[in-house]
Amino acid sequence: MKVAFFNDTYYPYMSGVIQAMDRFAEELQAQGHDVAIVVPGVQSASKESQHVHELFSLPIPGIEGLRIGTPLMAHGPLTISGTLDADVEVIHAHSPFVVGRMGARLAKKRKVPLVFTCHSIYPEYSDYFPVMADLAADVIREYVVDYCSVCDLILAPSPFVRTMLRKWGVKGRIEILPSGVDLESLRQFRQTLSGERPTLRNEAAEKLGIDPDAKFLLFVGRLDHRKNIGFLFRALRQVCGRFDVQLILVGDGPDRQHLQDEARQLGVLDRVHFLGKLPFERVVNWYVISDVFCFSSLSETQGLVLVEAMAAGLPVVALESPTTSWLIEPERTGLLSARSSEAFAHQILRLLDDDVLREEISQQAMSAVDAFSLKNLTKRLISFYELAQERKTRFPRLRRWRILRRIFDT
Numbered sequence: 001m002k003v004a005f006f007n008d009t010y011y012p013y014m015s016g017v018i019q020a021m022d023r024f025a026e027e028l029q030a031q032g033h034d035v036a037i038v039v040p041g042v043q044s045a046s047k048e049s050q051h052v053h054e055l056f057s058l059p060i061p062g063i064e065g066l067r068i069g070t071p072l073m074a075h076g077p078l079t080i081s082g083t084l085d086a087d088v089e090v091i092h093a094h095s096p097f098v099v100g101r102m103g104a105r106l107a108k109k110r111k112v113p114l115v116f117t118c119h120s121i122y123p124e125y126s127d128y129f130p131v132m133a134d135l136a137a138d139v140i141r142e143y144v145v146d147y148c149s150v151c152d153l154i155l156a157p158s159p160f161v162r163t164m165l166r167k168w169g170v171k172g173r174i175e176i177l178p179s180g181v182d183l184e185s186l187r188q189f190r191q192t193l194s195g196e197r198p199t200l201r202n203e204a205a206e207k208l209g210i211d212p213d214a215k216f217l218l219f220v221g222r223l224d225h226r227k228n229i230g231f232l233f234r235a236l237r238q239v240c241g242r243f244d245v246q247l248i249l250v251g252d253g254p255d256r257q258h259l260q261d262e263a264r265q266l267g268v269l270d271r272v273h274f275l276g277k278l279p280f281e282r283v284v285n286w287y288v289i290s291d292v293f294c295f296s297s298l299s300e301t302q303g304l305v306l307v308e309a310m311a312a313g314l315p316v317v318a319l320e321s322p323t324t325s326w327l328i329e330p331e332r333t334g335l336l337s338a339r340s341s342e343a344f345a346h347q348i349l350r351l352l353d354d355d356v357l358r359e360e361i362s363q364q365a366m367s368a369v370d371a372f373s374l375k376n377l378t379k380r381l382i383s384f385y386e387l388a389q390e391r392k393t394r395f396p397r398l399r400r401w402r403i404l405r406r407i408f409d410t
Contacts, residue, residue, distance in 0.1 A: 001385060002034040002088045006103030008095040010039035010052070013065040014252070014277060015222060016304055017119040020157075020179030021094045025051065027180065027378040036084055038099060040069035053083050055099065065254075069099045080106060090115060090385045096122070096147035104150055113152040113388035117177070118144070118161055124226070124299055145169050153388040155381075157302040160322035173391070175384055180374030181307045187366075189284040190312050201289045208273050214244040215352055218290035218314065220283060220305045221297070223253030223274075228296040228319070230259065231341060233266045235294070238345035240271065243352055247272045248290065250283055287312035291358075292351050295324065296344070303327060307372045310334065310365035315358050317347045333365040 007021055025035045029051070041054025053076075055069035077083045080102060091107040092115045093100035100116070107114035122144050123137040148154050148170040155177045156162040162174045193200065205212035217236070221227050232247060239245045249259075249272065256274060263269040278286075287293070293309035295318035306327050309316055316334035318324040328334035335351065337344040351358045 001090065001382065002036075002085060003028065003090045003092055003385065004036045004038060004084055004088045004103070004106075006038045006091065006093045006095070006099050008040065008069065008097050008099045009066060010037070010041075012042060013067075016179070016302070017094060020119065020304065023180060023182065023374055024378060024381060027182075027374050028381070031375075031378060031382075033382070034085075036088070038080060038084070038103070040067040040099065041074040042067065053080070055080075069102070071102060081109065086110075088112060090388060092117070092385075093151075094119060096144055100147070104147070108150075111392075113385070113392045114150060115153045115155065115385065115388050116148065116151040117155040117157070118148075118165060118301075119157060119179075120301055121161070121164055121299065141168050148172055152391050153384060155384065158323055158326055160326065161301045163322075175387075177380060177384065178302055178372055178377060179304055180377035181304060181311060181369070181372050182374045183311050183369065183372065184375070186284060186308060186311050189281060190288055193285060193288045197289055200285055204285070204289060208246070210246050210273075211244055214246045215292070216286075216290040217245060217247045217292050217294050217348065218250070218286050218309070219247065219294050219296075220250045220286070220308070222251050223249065223256045223259055225255055225258075226297060226299040228298060229255070230262050231296040231319075231344070232294050233259075233263050233268050233272065234341035235296075235344040235348065236268050236271060237266060238341060239348050239352075240268070242349060245271060245352075247294070248275060248286060249273065250275050250278055250286055252276045283308075284312060287314045290314055292317055292348055294344075294348070295319065297321075298339075300324075306334075307369050311369045311372075313362040313366050315351050315361045316365065317344065317351065319344065329364075329368065332361070333368045334361060 005021055005025060009015060009018055025037055028035045035051055037052045040057035054074040056072040056074045057067040057069045060066045060068055072078060073083050090113050091103045093103040094117050096116060104114055123141045145168050151172055154172050154174045156174050157178050159176060162176060165174055202212045219232060236245060236247050263272045287309055293314045293316045295306055295316060298319055298321050300323045303323055306316055310333060316328060318328060318334060318336055319339055320336040324336060328336060330336045335347040337347045
């Protein structure tokens, strides 16, 4: 099958959406399918691939790392239609905005199914428009509903997202398809590294200038206010009274400097280590040598890093939310916490105090994540493409004037 992915972000910008899209693309290709990726281009920094087609793009003022794509290709033929093979069978949009809209138009032009994965709760990003955040949230919500109305199939990465889409008024068919994790590779890494855990801990501790006997708490993700990382600093202060604890932050983002300042103000900066972006194999190193994975985000639609940590056998403590409650069976595959730093610190201490509990949760979590195998989920994705082809019966127009009226009438 020939599939074209459309998305409004790509490397060097990092996000779970990009990683999820890229993993599906690679696995589709591994299973014998042809995938083209259409994204805004940054020629000097894009991931090298003959399957990636870059649009000429412009930076978005005030939003670091994000660019807005134009309908013009950065290389080769001038247009998207002239670039993609004429026999593309499915257009799969991973964003509903500028580039996703281009994908919708191409699907209509070529009379092929349009599949859309709603990776995010998009109205939450209205804080990019602080002067009119409420209005922006309403407009974004209505826009997403309109976009969904022209899709032949909508994919939601979790039941929480499907519930939200229904609440907004989306009427189309919605199927659940989590983003997959390469469990096979991750488990191979873990098996190889497990025997070297003491050595790896000593090496990591030496590089950071800390005691290798300290307890390592790990966070992996974008350093963004939506991840609620400052909450971890407050929990860390309470755990420090019992153990020598170090908080490892793997990832980067626009809030790095702010978080460093906040850690300093809370008096824990000497226990917080900002490692920046790391390649996957080095992230797995930290999964293997750490003691507890800490997840404080309340805005996740899935939380792939939770699945990775669980697959690596690293016990998880997470704030309770619709997403974490879906992924984690409390007291069995991880620990969920109420939304207070005291409660979160208590759950961390339970794991640090009880080796038996930590090992039980580790073993059960590793078994529970089989449902997130990238290989198996990609096979389900193909079945959804086939379903979309069967359902392809109409090509309604993308509505635009109703949204504009809402802006100007307010």
